[in-house]
Amino acid sequence: MTTHLTDDERLDALEGTVDAARSAHLHDCAACRREVADLRQVWDGLMVDARTEVPEPPPMFWDQLQVRVGSAVDTRTAAWWMGARGWMSLAAAAAMLLLVVSWGARQRTPVADVVVSQADAAIETEAIGDTAQQFVSDVLASLEDEAVHEVLRPATGAFDDALATLSASEREAFARLLQAELTEGSE
Amino acid sequence: MTDSKVTADLSALDDLALVRSFVDGERTAFDTIVARHQRAVYQVCYRFVHNHEDAADLTQDVFVRAFKGLKAFRGDAKLSTWLHRVAVNVCLNRTALVRPGIEPLDPARHVDDRSEDAFGMVARGERAADVRRAIAQLPPKQRATVMLRVYQELSHEAIAEILGGTVGAAKANFFHALGNLKRMLES
Numbered sequence: 001m002t003t004h005l006t007d008d009e010r011l012d013a014l015e016g017t018v019d020a021a022r023s024a025h026l027h028d029c030a031a032c033r034r035e036v037a038d039l040r041q042v043w044d045g046l047m048v049d050a051r052t053e054v055p056e057p058p059p060m061f062w063d064q065l066q067v068r069v070g071s072a073v074d075t076r077t078a079a080w081w082m083g084a085r086g087w088m089s090l091a092a093a094a095a096m097l098l099l100v101v102s103w104g105a106r107q108r109t110p111v112a113d114v115v116v117s118q119a120d121a122a123i124e125t126e127a128i129g130d131t132a133q134q135f136v137s138d139v140l141a142s143l144e145d146e147a148v149h150e151v152l153r154p155a156t157g158a159f160d161d162a163l164a165t166l167s168a169s170e171r172e173a174f175a176r177l178l179q180a181e182l183t184e185g186s187e
Numbered sequence: 188m189t190d191s192k193v194t195a196d197l198s199a200l201d202d203l204a205l206v207r208s209f210v211d212g213e214r215t216a217f218d219t220i221v222a223r224h225q226r227a228v229y230q231v232c233y234r235f236v237h238n239h240e241d242a243a244d245l246t247q248d249v250f251v252r253a254f255k256g257l258k259a260f261r262g263d264a265k266l267s268t269w270l271h272r273v274a275v276n277v278c279l280n281r282t283a284l285v286r287p288g289i290e291p292l293d294p295a296r297h298v299d300d301r302s303e304d305a306f307g308m309v310a311r312g313e314r315a316a317d318v319r320r321a322i323a324q325l326p327p328k329q330r331a332t333v334m335l336r337v338y339q340e341l342s343h344e345a346i347a348e349i350l351g352g353t354v355g356a357a358k359a360n361f362f363h364a365l366g367n368l369k370r371m372l373e374s
Contacts, residue, residue, distance in 0.1 A: 007362045008355070039362075042369045046337045049315040049322075054233045061243065066221050069250040 005032045014039045102177040202266035210258055221250050228274050234338045235278035237319060245281060249274045264348055272349045279327045321371040329364035336361055
């Protein structure tokens, strides 16, 4: 006596793809025939519903669908850009703030012919940096959120123009200051 | 080149060429994709929710997701298979949140059986509605498998490709779905 059909083979029997040897077992085994008949009953019930056609949508639906999809894509893309633009504005504001603070500190750093110890210079730079930072914070606090965005949004090419006015040594010093600020910020 | 000429040219392209054209920046290629596959996608969606309004929303959502995801389409599967997968995922996500509101069946309009009397059609319609209610209670993967096997008449291989997994797993899902439906319909 051969073994009963597996679940997989019962499904094959239902779908008419069971191989000859197992088909012979099915012919001789009442239990397996009953199992397959149960499956067929459910299958027939499904086919009753499957034979009901999907109703045709309103005539304009197909034409409108392309427009609806296009609008939805544009709306979601616009929303994404609004979000991205907000983050970019924030990043630009942060960069501008860094520039202002660093520039303020650089402008007020003691000139070369004044002898100041390194420790004193560091304290002074920090103090002046704090003053500049306080000034910027006060200005920002007095503005509405949208105004802050407008004020801090750099004009196109503003950074390039500003950098172009610096000499080579000034650019090196500026780069060092930026690097120091970034290092400090990341610690 | 006029718009109508562009559209005519795009209509002549196969699916893969359309996708490439879209990825290269030809947005109207996506309109052609929508026009070509909207009916099949709508039918999949309708089978999940059984009403036009939800099916229309789902169809729109499928194409919006396709718009965003098409850049990742590598052409390993057919575009229709890929869209089926997107549609099934969108439908399962939606119907996991809301059980479908099933429209009352109009058997005289939808059942394709011209030799049946009125009483038989009503009985058949009620049975079909029972089947739909039972399908709606199936676990998501079993429900998707039944939809694709019975209503879309896809092979187990195609279903495995759409749902992800092996052919054996797809067949096992279908077998268990039939068993669950049998229990639900008997009760």
